[in-house]
Amino acid sequence: MSDWEVIPIPLFGRKKKEKEEEKKEGVSEALKGVLYGFAVHGAATAALKTRMHMEHLFMLMTLGDMLGFPIIPPYYSLKILPYVVPNIKSWKERLFRERDFTDLLSG
Amino acid sequence: MQVAFLETPSLWIIGALVAYGFAYYVYAKWVDEHIWEVSEKRVTPAHMYLDGVEYFPVSRYVLYGFQFKSIAALGPILGPFIAVAYGWLPALIWIVIGNMFIGWVQDYSTIMLTVRNEGRSMGPLVYNAIGERGRKILLAYLLFYLLIISAVFIYLVSLFWNVFPGSFIATIGIIITGLIVGELLYKYKANIFGVTALAIILTLISVGIGTAVAWPPKNFFGPWSVQVWSIILAIILFVGAIVPLPKFITPMNFVAVFPAIGGVLLIIFGALISPATGIKLIQPAFKGWYVENVGPIFPILFVSIACGAISGWHSLVSTSTTGKQLDVETDARPVGAGAMLTEGLLATSALAAYMVVSPDLIAKGKISAFVNGATLLTAPFLGGDASKAYLLTFFSIFLVIYAITVQALVTRYWRVFSAELFRGSWAWLGNKYIATATGLILPIIFALTGSWINLWIYFGGSNQLLAAMALTLVAFYVAKMNKPSWYSAVPAAFMTVVTLSALLWEIYTFGLSTFGIKKPLAKPPLTQYPGAAWALNALFFVIGIILFVLGIYMSYALWNAYFKAKRGEVEAKAVSP
């Protein structure tokens, strides 16, 4: 698994936020953050989660034979493979992670 | 008109602020440093398992806002209404003491539990402490808990719609605003600031239209008006639960945020400047140890103000989301403790609203008391008498959309839990449509009696019992770390006793009517159907017993685990469930 770490892209090509930049605090930054957290963060997380479930489905359909469920012919799986390479690690991790009903609460 | 400072709620609000400050800057800081020994250096699950979906570091400000929004529901607003029946002083004392020594302890510590246990949520944490049966029972318990919350919230929204003419129209206006906002944001990718401004304007206009139209009048649908409203609400909620989140729930939540924040700020401000506006405290500080139809001050007071002092719900939020997104351990205090103490402030300000209305309203159990009080506190600096009608609608809407947004979430949880619980030949009960429908129909049936105060006490009781479990769980893990666990064990013990007693009290109350010793608890029009009223009372009697038995089992198992951990008898269990 460790050789997966070389791929530096988080899920779905999200822009990695600059950690240092975020640390710079200011009242207006803080206020904006709180407001964002209050108004939107939950919804954004929920959307991401739904997105994740679909991503699961999608990965299963396209790369199912990686786990032993061949669904579409590998010729087409390979066509899509390059684009989903960064997601494979977290996909497998999430797939095999034990989930509990209390994990489902967010989103 | 100047009034003496002490005759207004102002002093008490300031006093509470000081107490919360102490809790945050002294007590919580001490726990943070000496018990959990938080460190910026320790890697949190958000970084360890970063997947950009469930696990990712979020700034403490964002997380604070999120946590507050997720934990602040109707609890801190309506709870004090029941509690004030004993007088405002007991309510104030409980809110302040509860917040200082119990509320934040739970919220903060459960975040830390998740952070220190690889991001595990409540279920696996319970599993690790007391095994699979405990986890299953927790699930069953939560299902009942969700049903009861639903019954309370659906009933209250229906009651508000019935009592405040125009509030329904304003609600529809806000729902339409939500739909427009959703389209603009997601379909047309409109600028978020512009959309926010539009949302606020449309919300204010909706309230204005509702006020102007002031229709339909009270009891529009005859004696069963509240029930008809609850069916209308159920239909709206059903649609909300089955369409994709971004189509309805998400934009609705987004729109709901602004009146919610605005309302709270206005009330707090109104209470603080009450010496200047001349709004006086007219509730008695203490009314008695026992209140008819409510019960004895112990334990009822402690379960009636649920979310404002301590609430088990928060432990679910802390462990399912917040703990997984905490950037550094040192953020746990501002996020967990900070959000809880803010909610304490919300409860205190709601209490202030009740302090200034006539004792009559409270005694009659008039739910409009909050709306009246909030209007009283805020009208003086918002246009005086001229704006009163508008403010009445605004604060009723404030309640309604708080309840609807939380209820929409609860309905979804019910569905998710049902799908989890019902397997095999029962799987159809977990079907999307069926689960959603049962999650709405059962609560409507529950709420038929109209005795929402009793339902509320069940809600508070089960909610607080969940808190007791969470606190015991915290004590267990702290004891396992060989750290002083009293800071969580003592509140846990208190909450266990209080909640089990409160459940017993309600079982006793419904038992009386079930066995024909007293008339069934019911409000008109159900009183005309004594058979149905009796059946519902008997149902509540049974539900009470179920909750009590499940609660006893969980408490016993958790306390047992705790004492074992204290004696150092706990071996490291298999790490993952």
Added chain:
Amino acid sequence: MVGLAEFFARKPDIEVVVFAGKGGLGKTTSSAALSYHMAVNEGKKVLCFSTDPQASLSDIFERDLFGKGVVEVAPNLYVVEIDADKKIAEYQQEIKQKILDMYGLEELPKEIEEYIDSTSAEPAMYESATYDAMADLVASGEYDLYVFDMPPFGHGVRMVAMAEILSAWVDKITEARKEAAEYEAVAATLKGGMQTEDMVLKELEEIRKKMTTFTELMTNSEKTAFFMVMVPEKMAILDTERALEMFRELNIEMSGVVVNQIYPRDLLNKPDLPELLRKKIEMQEKHLLEIREKFGDLVAALIPMYDREPKGLEMIAKVAEDLMHSRRDLLWW
């Protein structure tokens, strides 16, 4: 009147012809013959395509075509015999390179590499690669007529069945992906962030477009003809019946049956005819009657058994003549 000439007169818009059937009965021979006729006699630009690892087109045209790309073997007659293994290996390499380039990697993660390599072992890989190559060729629209000599696995109709399943899947996947993209957009809007273009969706849509156009073409009986090649033998009859059933299930019109390797009847008049052959011819007669009964009007062409293997352009020309205008003396009814 029997012969494919009549069929093509009826359907002048045919662009694709597929010869299917069990191994060794004459698919390659028929493909070559038809291609030759259309190109040389009718002046159409024809592409004859095969992925047979046995290199049977090379065999019949008596030229090394295997893995050589498109070769013009006679005026207007183009032949391509794909080396599928080589093609697959190239394709895998291309994917690997793409991953390396996209992420600026020095080498592939082991698991990915293993996964890509493992795909060549799968028969489905071979099948879908063939199918994709066919779709690409047809999409190019460079030729007036495409003749596909199906590989001997299955019946060749599997290809169409697969196309249908595949495009249904791609539909589903595309749908899921689109919905996912919507949620992604929601999250992105809420975060005030930028949304990246979904390359996967683009790729999927391309695959789907290719598939739907191809499947549409293949199932359009005015543009595509499917011929089953058979011989007058019991097994072949049963097989053809089964194939017909499959066609019906897939809602594809089977254009006709080509009956190959029929011994001319006048052989029976030869006094020195070996007994064994006489028996064989009598058996064929019985089976031909059965064929008439079972397939009737579907019988589109009759090809005699030649005294040697039909190889080389000259022989192909002869087969082409028999395929287009079948000899009357082969009609046993």
